[in-house]
Amino acid sequence: MRGIRLTVAALAACALALTASPASAQAGITDEVTMTLGKDGTLHVVEKITGASGRLERTFITRTRYSDTADRVYEIADVKGGTLAGDVLTVTGKTVEYDVKGAVTTTDGVEELRWFAVNGWNQPVAKATVQVNGPGQVQNLSCFAGELTSAVGCTSASMDHSASQADFEQEDIAQGEALTVVVGYPKGSAKSGPIFEKRFSLAAAFTLDTVTGGALAALLVLMLGGVGLLYWTRGRDARAAGGDSGGGAPVQNGHFTPPDGVRPGQIGTLVDEQADVVDVTATIVDLAVRGYLRIDEQPRQTYDAPDWMLVQAQNAPVDALLPYERALYDAIFEGRDAVLLSQLSGTFATHLGKVRDALYADVVRQGWFARRPDTERTKWTTIGVVLIGVGLAATVALAWFTTYGLLGLSVVIAGGALAVGGQYMPAKTAKGSTALAQTLGFRQYLFSGDLGDVPEQHRVELFSRYLPYAVIFDGVEHWSRVVASVTGNGRQADNLYWYHGPAEWDLSKFAGSMRTFTTTTSGAISATRQFRSL
Numbered sequence: 001m002r003g004i005r006l007t008v009a010a011l012a013a014c015a016l017a018l019t020a021s022p023a024s025a026q027a028g029i030t031d032e033v034t035m036t037l038g039k040d041g042t043l044h045v046v047e048k049i050t051g052a053s054g055r056l057e058r059t060f061i062t063r064t065r066y067s068d069t070a071d072r073v074y075e076i077a078d079v080k081g082g083t084l085a086g087d088v089l090t091v092t093g094k095t096v097e098y099d100v101k102g103a104v105t106t107t108d109g110v111e112e113l114r115w116f117a118v119n120g121w122n123q124p125v126a127k128a129t130v131q132v133n134g135p136g137q138v139q140n141l142s143c144f145a146g147e148l149t150s151a152v153g154c155t156s157a158s159m160d161h162s163a164s165q166a167d168f169e170q171e172d173i174a175q176g177e178a179l180t181v182v183v184g185y186p187k188g189s190a191k192s193g194p195i196f197e198k199r200f201s202l203a204a205a206f207t208l209d210t211v212t213g214g215a216l217a218a219l220l221v222l223m224l225g226g227v228g229l230l231y232w233t234r235g236r237d238a239r240a241a242g243g244d245s246g247g248g249a250p251v252q253n254g255h256f257t258p259p260d261g262v263r264p265g266q267i268g269t270l271v272d273e274q275a276d277v278v279d280v281t282a283t284i285v286d287l288a289v290r291g292y293l294r295i296d297e298q299p300r301q302t303y304d305a306p307d308w309m310l311v312q313a314q315n316a317p318v319d320a321l322l323p324y325e326r327a328l329y330d331a332i333f334e335g336r337d338a339v340l341l342s343q344l345s346g347t348f349a350t351h352l353g354k355v356r357d358a359l360y361a362d363v364v365r366q367g368w369f370a371r372r373p374d375t376e377r378t379k380w381t382t383i384g385v386v387l388i389g390v391g392l393a394a395t396v397a398l399a400w401f402t403t404y405g406l407l408g409l410s411v412v413i414a415g416g417a418l419a420v421g422g423q424y425m426p427a428k429t430a431k432g433s434t435a436l437a438q439t440l441g442f443r444q445y446l447f448s449g450d451l452g453d454v455p456e457q458h459r460v461e462l463f464s465r466y467l468p469y470a471v472i473f474d475g476v477e478h479w480s481r482v483v484a485s486v487t488g489n490g491r492q493a494d495n496l497y498w499y500h501g502p503a504e505w506d507l508s509k510f511a512g513s514m515r516t517f518t519t520t521t522s523g524a525i526s527a528t529r530q531f532r533s534l
Helices: 002-025 210-235 264-272 277-289 323-333 341-347 352-365 373-401 405-424 430-446 456-472 476-485 507-526
Strands: 029-037 043-050 057-059 063-065 070-073 075-080 082-085 088-091 095-101 104-107 110-119 125-133 140-146 156-159 165-173 178-186 195-198 293-297 308-312 338-340
Touching: 029 110, 029 178, 043 110, 075 082, 088 095, 110 125, 110 165, 125 178, 140 156, 140 165, 165 178, 210 405, 264 277, 264 352, 264 430, 264 456, 277 293, 277 323, 277 352, 277 456, 277 507, 293 507, 308 323, 308 341, 323 338, 323 352, 338 341, 341 507, 352 373, 373 405, 430 456, 456 476, 476 507
Parallel strands: 029 125
Antiparallel strands: 029 043, 043 095, 057 088, 063 070, 070 195, 075 095, 082 088, 104 110, 110 178, 125 165, 140 178, 156 165, 293 308, 308 338
């Protein structure tokens, strides 16, 4: 009896195995596809799906590579029995319908229909059958199964006796695999063609050929020529009135008289068209030389940083100062009698903007510029930056939609030229050009070494008055030595009337002290936020 039971169990196990194997082999959905090609080239597809488990989705292939510069596109429309989001179809019933455009190509005298009849399902396909009907007799047919680029034929492909219907079949299509069917019809059967879209590539977007090269050259000439014309009409200095190019001798009857009474800060702004740190430094020295303040060098140990005390002169006629000088004077002292230079970088911050504005307003008031130089620079530089932005946007648009991306670069180049050229747009008036010519003549005189017959008793004052202008002209070292060489009585002295040194200091050290003072002062001003843009 025990042997009979074992035999029965073995037979039952074999029967179970035999019945289970076919079920396992057929696991997956069954897809019955009917495709009808209309005369307008639209392919209508009906799919009946059975055996699905859970949510059923299909991702269509709607784009394939056609060439190095273009893709072939298939358009899916009029979906029924499901919802289409992008390329993903979510099936809501057992039958789904949709239309495909772009599946027909004219090749070798036939209209060839090519479509991925089965592909992209999120479940394996156990069996797929495809029936194709068209507007004419079948001229040829083929099918491919497996990977999208597979050349392996499907299980079967045939046509009926009248050659009006093509039938295909394939079993076991795994996820990621496809069944592609190809059916040929007589030329003219379907009045449509494939849909192509240009593929973006930098090489194609910025194609350089006769057309784009010529257009680029023409645009560059036009736009850069426009920038040049703008500078020619708006940015050039007017000619000096009467061709005046000299400033005359600055020493007359033992008194110092710069050309047209121009102050160092004004000269600095006139020469480089900017109110910058050297103009402020020279003005501080000029205020000291003219008796509005005194500079006291502080004693220090070997490794201490040098420092100076700026001391307010009592009863100085501050009302006689020019607006920019008064703004600087107030910024230095701000209700106090003395301040260390090292403290200025902190206390200057709220006032230096006023000094700069007053300097720019002064050169306009003098009639040297028709408009403030800083405003002119900002305006044209801003326009240039905006033009660069427009050019970049145009370049992106042209490169994406056409092959003329190079044309947008011409706008970018023109914008860059205008942004850089904007720094040179401030233009001097005829009066300003005359003042500049006199200033350059004064500079030549200053460094010629021909100091004239200056009375000895006036040399310290006169040579001190030269010093702020030497700061502007980068000649501090030379004129500091000249000032240190003499005093009112011709003998060496410990101090100047406007500059005092510490104990055991004399004028032999003045040149080094002055050089360090101007460098340190410019550094303190540069560290102030309002002057970083200068």
